[in-house]
Amino acid sequence: MTTLTRTRRDGSRRAYRPPAPLGGRRSTGRGRARMALLFLLPALVILIAFVGWPMLSALRLSFTNASGFGVESWVGFDNYVQIFTDPQILATLGNTAVYTVMFTPTALIAALLLALLLTNKRLIARGFFRTALFLPFIVSLAVAAFAWSYLLDPQVGLLNYWLRTVGIQLGNVLQDPVLAMPTVVLVAIWKNFGFYMVIFIAGLQEIPESLYEAAKIDGAGAWRRFVSVTLPQLSNTLAFVVVFAMIAALQAFDQIYVMTGGGPYRSTQTVVMDIYQEGFKKLDLGLATALSYVLLAATLLLSLVQFRFFGRREKDLA
Numbered sequence: 001m002t003t004l005t006r007t008r009r010d011g012s013r014r015a016y017r018p019p020a021p022l023g024g025r026r027s028t029g030r031g032r033a034r035m036a037l038l039f040l041l042p043a044l045v046i047l048i049a050f051v052g053w054p055m056l057s058a059l060r061l062s063f064t065n066a067s068g069f070g071v072e073s074w075v076g077f078d079n080y081v082q083i084f085t086d087p088q089i090l091a092t093l094g095n096t097a098v099y100t101v102m103f104t105p106t107a108l109i110a111a112l113l114l115a116l117l118l119t120n121k122r123l124i125a126r127g128f129f130r131t132a133l134f135l136p137f138i139v140s141l142a143v144a145a146f147a148w149s150y151l152l153d154p155q156v157g158l159l160n161y162w163l164r165t166v167g168i169q170l171g172n173v174l175q176d177p178v179l180a181m182p183t184v185v186l187v188a189i190w191k192n193f194g195f196y197m198v199i200f201i202a203g204l205q206e207i208p209e210s211l212y213e214a215a216k217i218d219g220a221g222a223w224r225r226f227v228s229v230t231l232p233q234l235s236n237t238l239a240f241v242v243v244f245a246m247i248a249a250l251q252a253f254d255q256i257y258v259m260t261g262g263g264p265y266r267s268t269q270t271v272v273m274d275i276y277q278e279g280f281k282k283l284d285l286g287l288a289t290a291l292s293y294v295l296l297a298a299t300l301l302l303s304l305v306q307f308r309f310f311g312r313r314e315k316d317l318a
Contacts, residue, residue, distance in 0.1 A: 062290040067283045079290035088266065089274065089291075095181070096270045100249040102185045107245055108238075111193045115200035116230075130201070134194040141191055145258035148187045149174070177267040180260050184268055187255045192248060196241050203237030204230070243303050250299055271295050 062079055066072035083089050114133060118126050136144065151159045154172040163170050173179040207230065215225045231238070253272040256262060262269035262277075271291060279288030 058289045058292065061285055062293055064286045066285040068285055069283070072286075075286065079287045080294070082287060083290060083294055091266060092269045092271055092274045095266075095268065096250060096252070098181060099185060099252055099270060100246060102182065103188055103249040103252075104242065104245045106185070107189045107193045107196060108241060110189065111196035111241070112200050114193075115197045115204055116226075118197070119201055119204045130198070134198055136191050137195040139191070141188075141254040142258055144191050145187060145255035148190075148255075149259050152183065174260055175264050177264050180264060180268050184252075184255050184259055187259070188249075188252065191255075192245070196245060199237060199241055200234070203234045207233045239306060243306050246302055246306070247299055250295060250302075 061072075063074060063076055064072045065075050065078075117123065118130050118133075120126075123129075151157050152170075152173055154160055154170070160170050173183045211229045211233070212225055215229050220228060251272055252270050253276065256268050256270060256273055257276070260268045262273045272295070275288050275291045275295070278284045278291065
């Protein structure tokens with residue numbers, strides 16, 4: 001093997017050393033890990049200070065009778081026992097489940113149907129309709145709730161006025177224990193389905209046209225193409241939207257606080273409404289934080305179940 005040499009000015013020779021690679025010398029695995037940790041350190045400090053520590057502090061509070069004033073004492077699991085034994089809190093959990101069941105499938109079906117319609121190339125002014133249906137999402141939910149409260153007002157509401165002209169008397173639906181929950185759910189659907197629709201449109205546009213052409217050649221009709229091509233290809237998008245919509249439903253608060261305040265007769269009282277009232281009105285911070293962790297556990301559990309379900313479906317279809 002020949003060794004390359006270079007001649008110095010004094011006539012001596014030394015072995016040739018190739019130049020260092022661009023970007024400096026390659027660092028070892030430990031050096032790269034240290035450099036990565038150095039870049040992550042500011043974000044980790046902020047995350048621990050503003051997320052990790054508050055969560056741990058709230059978890060500690062859930063085992064106390066803290067009120068924000070005076071001396072707090074350790075009560076163990078009493079707050080969690082109260083959550084699952086108090087009839088009012090159990091009714092609140094039931095209302096939250098009903099809200100979630102009413103909101104999630106309705107919003108998803110409406111969003112998917114409109115996404116399918118607005119990806120049809122034969123539809124004129126698709127961009128206008130997409131923008132118009134998405135606009136409610138950028139409006140604050142509290143502002144939308146105020147607007148709907150006036151629209152539904154039995155005395156001055158435009159909706160009641162228009163219905164009376166065709167012989168329909170709607171009445172005060174926000175004070176009806178049966179109709180109040182569907183009404184606040186309807187407002188939430190109107191507010192959010194445009195966002196889910198845009199996500200579905202993005203997923204539909206990623207499906208190769210060749211799959212639909214192959215299905216047509218095989219004689220598949222519109223429904224068969226939807227079941228065999230569209231839904232399997234949308235599995236990841238559908239999983240994201242389902243989880244996102246369910247989390248939004250479990251955290252329902254704004255429109256309920258503005259439109260009904262949890263009434264009538266606690267028929268629209270949700271878990272987040274209970275957390276707000278227990279923590280900020282009754283100053284029972286221990287019970288409020290315990291409710292928060294029960295809601296967090298339910299959200300994580302439902303999300304894991306859904307990701308597991310959609311992940312298994314994706315493996316079966318692969």
